[in-house]
Amino acid sequence: MNVPIQSEAIVPKDELVHTRIILKRISKKKIEELAIQRYRTCGKGISFSDVMKFYCSKAKAQRILKDCCHQRILFRSPQRTSPQLFYPSILKADILEKLKQKVNVPIDLTEPTSSKPPLSTLEEQKAQNLLDALYLLGRSPLYIHKLQLQLSLDPRYYTDIQKDCSKYNKAKQHEEKIGTSIVKYLVYPNGKTMVFVACSNNSFKLEDEGDESILYSFLGQVRDRLLYLVTDPHERMVPHITKWVLTGCDINKDITVSDMLQLSAINIQLKDASRVFRLYIKSLGDKAVYRVEESVMMRSPLVDTLHTIRDPSEQQNKEK
Numbered sequence: 001m002n003v004p005i006q007s008e009a010i011v012p013k014d015e016l017v018h019t020r021i022i023l024k025r026i027s028k029k030k031i032e033e034l035a036i037q038r039y040r041t042c043g044k045g046i047s048f049s050d051v052m053k054f055y056c057s058k059a060k061a062q063r064i065l066k067d068c069c070h071q072r073i074l075f076r077s078p079q080r081t082s083p084q085l086f087y088p089s090i091l092k093a094d095i096l097e098k099l100k101q102k103v104n105v106p107i108d109l110t111e112p113t114s115s116k117p118p119l120s121t122l123e124e125q126k127a128q129n130l131l132d133a134l135y136l137l138g139r140s141p142l143y144i145h146k147l148q149l150q151l152s153l154d155p156r157y158y159t160d161i162q163k164d165c166s167k168y169n170k171a172k173q174h175e176e177k178i179g180t181s182i183v184k185y186l187v188y189p190n191g192k193t194m195v196f197v198a199c200s201n202n203s204f205k206l207e208d209e210g211d212e213s214i215l216y217s218f219l220g221q222v223r224d225r226l227l228y229l230v231t232d233p234h235e236r237m238v239p240h241i242t243k244w245v246l247t248g249c250d251i252n253k254d255i256t257v258s259d260m261l262q263l264s265a266i267n268i269q270l271k272d273a274s275r276v277f278r279l280y281i282k283s284l285g286d287k288a289v290y291r292v293e294e295s296v297m298m299r300s301p302l303v304d305t306l307h308t309i310r311d312p313s314e315q316q317n318k319e320k
Contacts, residue, residue: 026051026054026056026064028064028067028068028071028073030054031046031051031064031065031068031073031074032068032073032074032088032090034046034050034051035074035086035087035088036088036090036091038050039087039088039091039095043098044085045077045085045086045087046065046074046085046086046087047065047083047084047085047086048061048062048065048083048084049061049083051064051065065084065086068086069086072089073088073089074086074087074088074089075087075089075092077099078096078099078259078263079099089286090285090286091285091286092259092285092286092287092288093262093283093284093285093286093287093288094283094285096259096262096263096283096288097262097281097283097288100262100263130261130265130266133255133257133261133265133290134255134292136255137253137255137292140253140254140255141205141207141253142205142206142207142251142252142253142309142310143203143204143205143206143251143252143253143254144203144204144206144215144249144250144251144252144306144309145197145198145199145200145202145203145204145249145250145252146196146197146198146199146200146248146249146250146295147195147196147197147199147246147248147249148194148195148196148197148246148247148248148249149194149195149196149197149244149245149246149247149302150192150193150194150195150244150245150247151193151195151238151239151243151244151245152191152192152193152239153187153191153192153193153230153237153238154191154237155189155190155191157187157191157230157231157232157237158172158187158188158189158191160230160231161174161187161229161230169188170188170189171186171187171188172186172187173185173186174187174229176222176225178218178221178222178225179202179218179221180199180201180202181197181198181199181202181218182197182198182199183195183196183197183198183222183225184196184198185225185226185229187229187230193226194247195222195226195244197222200250200282201284201285203252203254204218206251206306206309206310207310208310211310212306212307212310215306216241219241219244219302220241222241223238223240223241226238241302242301242302242303243301244301244302245299245300245301245302246298246299246300246301246302246305246306247297247298247299248295248296248297248298249295249296249298249305249309250293250294250295250296251293251294251296251309252291252292252293252294253291253292254282254289254290254291254292255289255290255292256287256288256289257281257288257289257290261281261290262281262283262288265280265281265290267279267280267281268280274296274297274298275294275295275296275297276294276295277293277294277295278291278292278293278294278295279291279292279293280293
């Protein structure tokens with residue numbers, strides 16, 4: 001018979017039931033999510049004290065943050081802070097750009113040295129980094145973004161569009177998100193229709209015929225949404241994309257840059273008639289690029305223009 005043990009009695013060791021505290025493993029994914037949430041909430045990084053909320057010691061929290069840096073899940077703030085702050089690498093370029101706008105971040109902090117180099121050395125280093133980036137241009141692929149397209153519709157379709165019109169130019173506006181691009185449609189009372197494709201963060205590659213095919217496939221989706229907007233299911237009034245006119249676009253090449261170059265690079269813009277040339281740092285979330293960009297205004301059939309952009313030498317031969 002089982003007899004209850006009295007509280008005064010001495011319990012033999014072999015009759016004791018030991019309970020073991022099970023420590024849960026802190027996943028790197030949770031640390032990354034914590035860093036992303038903290039930055040998006042208040043624009044700050046996390047420290048060891050934030051990790052200690054997962055019920056771990058200070059030493060373990062610091063070790064976890066160090067491991068996350070080695071695995072490029074997090075990165076250290078380029079500024080000295082106490083305690084050290086860590087940010088999510090997936091937003092690295094955006095974060096560095098924000099820090100650059102707020103304060104002048106000393107570029108020597110991203111690559112520690114035994115002593116701070118003189119100003120002239122830093123300027124020479126900036127210039128050399130710029131030359132190194134520009135040297136890579138020849139091997140960088142060509143891209144196109146910010147497309148501005150024009151076509152004409154029968155004016156009677158204007159009244160069928162269930163959208164409010166602008167009080168300034170009477171244009172009816174509609175916006176669609178297609179893939180990673182934002183497409184805006186403007187339809188005017190006389191049938192003139194403008195289509196604007198915003199895709200700066202996800203430019204369309206334009207190196208060969210395969211790239212052209214991908215762009216045409218995307219524009220087919222743009223046309224399909226327009227067919228739905230103007231209620232033209234039989235495709236009688238909306239012209240094929242080969243008949244659309246390209247009135248403007250941005251052509252660019254991107255070179256991936258280091259943290260130092262992102263924080264120190266200079267921006268350049270040159271204007272000449274209907275062309276604008278730019279050189280600037282572009283943040284793409286987890287990375288930054290030095291973008292060489294040309295904005296061109298034109299009025300040519302889409303097919304001819306894309307072919308000319310991809311192979312400008314052919315157009316030069318025709319002009320000769």
